[in-house]
Amino acid sequence: MKTLQVDEREDRVVVTLDRPAQRNAINAEMIDELHQICGGLEREPKLLLLAGTGDHFAGGADIAELRQRGREDALAGINRTLFDRIGKLPLPTVAAVSGYALGGGAELTYACDIRVATSTALFGNPEPNLGIMAAAGASYRLQKLVGVSVAKQVLLGVKNLDAEEALRTGLVIEVTEPGGHLLAAHKLLDRISRLSPMALRLTKIIVDAPGSHAFADDIAQAVLFESPDKHDRMTAFLEKKKS
Structure with a gap:
């Protein structure tokens, strides 16, 4: 360069x-x-x-x-x-x-x-x-x-x-x-x-997309709900809250 x-x-x-x-x-x-x-x-x-x-x-x-x-x-x-x-x-x-x-x-x-x-x-x-x-x-x-x-x-x-x-x-x-x-x-x-890379990627796509796109939000969230990262992060949060 x-x-x-x-x-x-x-x-x-x-x-x-x-x-x-x-x-x-x-x-x-x-x-x-x-x-x-x-x-x-x-x-x-x-x-x-x-x-x-x-x-x-x-x-x-x-x-x-x-x-x-x-x-x-x-x-x-x-x-x-x-x-x-x-x-x-x-x-x-x-x-x-x-x-x-x-x-x-x-x-x-x-x-x-x-x-x-x-x-x-x-x-x-x-x-x-x-x-x-x-x-x-x-x-x-x-x-x-x-x-x-x-x-x-x-x-x-x-x-x-x-x-x-x-x-x-x-x-x-x-x-x-x-x-x-x-x-x-x-x-x-x-x-x-420290945030979820997939959540960041999908959030950026949705925020940058023109117009109203509520259904696209639901689809993106559905993808995240099924991800191992979401499960691991929420489990860690709940376990930390207990301690």
Whole structure:
């Protein structure tokens, strides 16, 4: 990997965007390498933690590359395809954000299930300043995360959300002091890692599915009710309660 640092552990993969001189701007090479990460997590599901080297998560897409892209590149959905793939990974994903998460960097965090931020974090989509739109998932993800009104302020009014606003709108789960985001993210993943993997996978599928799907909830629960993991976990709970 040339643009990523990868730390694969027993229960999680920690991926750090590693182009600090460019504020970890997302270029084509990074897209390709993140696809490789996704491939591994699809074959062997684990938790995913995304972070950035240095002071920033990702200052956006690589503008020098974007300037050269044309209609066919846009229709190929280069960044969107990757972020959609990240959004569909089997087990939960967490973005640990410090400093800038702008443009494509912000959209990468939106694709994650949960976000942890430092007090220095700044989320925004300034794409209209460059004559383009946020087209890698922000139009359909951000409104689900923070509501239509706030999403329009960000996407149309190019309003940035600082850490306090991100916490207040529900975009992030926790705000830490500078440098504390990785520890907080790992503590969150430690809690998640103790949960039932199958329950997590099915819950994520159901939550992300569009529309009302009560019957699908019942089917997913039926699968879990018949699992040995459910029996073992409930037996352990009841035995602990007796002691």
